[in-house]
Amino acid sequence: MSLSGAFLKKSPWVYHAHAGGCNGCDLEILASFGPRYDLERLGIKLVASPRFADILLVTGPVPLHTKPFLERIYDQTPSPKKVVAMGACGCSGGVFVDDENYSIAGPVEKIIPVDVRIPGCPPKPEAIVEGIMKAVRMF
Amino acid sequence: MTLLFLINPLIAFCIGILLSFLLRKLNARIQSRRGPVVRIPPAWRDINRTKILQPLYDILKLFSKNTFIPEKASPLFIIAPVMALLCAILASFFVPVAGISFDYTFGLVVLFYLLMGEILCVIVGGITSGSLFAVIGGVREIELLLTNEIPFILGTFALAISYNTLSINEMMGFNLISNPFAAVVVFLSILVKLHIKPFDISDAESEIVSGLTTEYSGKLLGILEVTKVMMIFVLVALFADLFLWVPSSGLMAWLVFFSGVGFTSVLIALVHSLFGRFKIDQATWWLLRVPLVLSVFAVVWASMWRYVL
Numbered sequence: 001m002s003l004s005g006a007f008l009k010k011s012p013w014v015y016h017a018h019a020g021g022c023n024g025c026d027l028e029i030l031a032s033f034g035p036r037y038d039l040e041r042l043g044i045k046l047v048a049s050p051r052f053a054d055i056l057l058v059t060g061p062v063p064l065h066t067k068p069f070l071e072r073i074y075d076q077t078p079s080p081k082k083v084v085a086m087g088a089c090g091c092s093g094g095v096f097v098d099d100e101n102y103s104i105a106g107p108v109e110k111i112i113p114v115d116v117r118i119p120g121c122p123p124k125p126e127a128i129v130e131g132i133m134k135a136v137r138m139f
Numbered sequence: 140m141t142l143l144f145l146i147n148p149l150i151a152f153c154i155g156i157l158l159s160f161l162l163r164k165l166n167a168r169i170q171s172r173r174g175p176v177v178r179i180p181p182a183w184r185d186i187n188r189t190k191i192l193q194p195l196y197d198i199l200k201l202f203s204k205n206t207f208i209p210e211k212a213s214p215l216f217i218i219a220p221v222m223a224l225l226c227a228i229l230a231s232f233f234v235p236v237a238g239i240s241f242d243y244t245f246g247l248v249v250l251f252y253l254l255m256g257e258i259l260c261v262i263v264g265g266i267t268s269g270s271l272f273a274v275i276g277g278v279r280e281i282e283l284l285l286t287n288e289i290p291f292i293l294g295t296f297a298l299a300i301s302y303n304t305l306s307i308n309e310m311m312g313f314n315l316i317s318n319p320f321a322a323v324v325v326f327l328s329i330l331v332k333l334h335i336k337p338f339d340i341s342d343a344e345s346e347i348v349s350g351l352t353t354e355y356s357g358k359l360l361g362i363l364e365v366t367k368v369m370m371i372f373v374l375v376a377l378f379a380d381l382f383l384w385v386p387s388s389g390l391m392a393w394l395v396f397f398s399g400v401g402f403t404s405v406l407i408a409l410v411h412s413l414f415g416r417f418k419i420d421q422a423t424w425w426l427l428r429v430p431l432v433l434s435v436f437a438v439v440w441a442s443m444w445r446y447v448l
């Protein structure tokens with residue numbers, strides 16, 4: 001573990017990149033930052049710009065027109081960084097998985113490297129906490 | 140004069156970290172969350188044991204990350220945060236910590252310029268990044284600065300009138316009783332300067348990403364965070380010195396000073412978590428209606444006590 005990893009572990013900031021999900025996942029993210037599961041206990045903060053972020057939390061199956069934006073967000077995040085793909089959509093394409101689907105650019109891992117996947121549709125806040133903690137321990 | 144004031148920036152940084160932890164914690168507790176925990180549960184002990192130093196971890200982390208410089212940015216993008224930090228460090232020399240400070244006859248005036256200079260440096264750095272969000276944030280910040288600076292200066296000058304001096308060390312005292320209007324005005328302007336909730340218009344996260352700091356990342360953002368932490372201490376300590384100080388010496392002075400600082404920061408944290416955000420026109424109007432009138436009151440009150448009665 002490097003020195004920067006030691007500091008990154010202690011204060012990971014999360015940026016939520018919405019890539020065409022149905023908002024189910026997004027609500028669960030809010031729930032995991034709310035009173036019950038409060039991720040701020042561990043110093044994790046939801047930030048408004050990818051430039052501040054250490055962890056990208058991507059939800060949704062990435063439609064074609066969102067693909068360039070997702071790539072750009074990934075490039076705009078200063079390294080070291082980790083990517084967490086969230087929800088059935090983010091992991092595998094979920095209900096949009098059909099190969100004949102004309103408008104989907106694929107699950108997140110086809111576009112940017114993914115470190116942790118959180119399955120579920122939507123995942124429970126417990127699962128989100130667990131997934132983010134996994135990504136944090138990878139730094 | 141002793142050179143003890145040279146450690147003021149260090150104190151400002153250390154106590155500033157604890158104060159910003161307090162702000163985050165109280166904000167979370169009022170929203171019935173936990174906030175950064177003091178004792179981490181055993182399952183997460185491998186990360187670290189306590190989160191009291193969370194703002195320090197944030198800063199160290201930012202310094203260990205890559206930094207992006209936007210293509211369109213001018214050199215000022217890099218120079219401005221350093222200048223802002225310099226202003227904050229210089230300002231901390233002039234604010235008495237338990238009576239220790241660089242005691243200069245016109246200290247108050249110099250402090251005005253340094254506090255304003257810090258904000259101006261951040262504005263310059265932000266708008267040279269070429270980001271539209273930063274420009275919107277900068278415009279809002281300037282509007283707030285213009286309307287807020289008059290009440291702040293009038294409020295502190297009311298004390299200068301009653302003590303007939305411009306040195307901060309000589310006008311320290313429990314002025315909350317002798318001039319309550321000035322106390323209210325200076326407290327309100329501190330809220331604006333620190334971007335506390337009703338006045339965090341210039342870095343409204345839900346509208347304009349992060350305002351002036353939108354394009355900053357990594358080490359430059361770290362410098363800005365250090366500046367912010369120091370400014371919290373400088374302004375809170377200024378309020379505690381001017382309005383909540385009881386003349387004393389030795390250990391007692393530190394006790395009085397830190398209880399003043401603690402009281403002020405708890406008050407600020409309460410305001411931060413209990414209010415929503417003003418719109419920019421509401422904020423400027425409100426600042427012109429309430430604090431400006433109160434600050435004129437404060438000056439009249441002070442001169443009345445001094446010259447008439």
Ligand code: SF4
Pocket residue numbers: 020021022023024025059060061086087088089090094120121122123
């Ligand atoms: S995984 Fe389910 S809840 Fe999440 S975005 Fe996809 S469809 Fe919506």
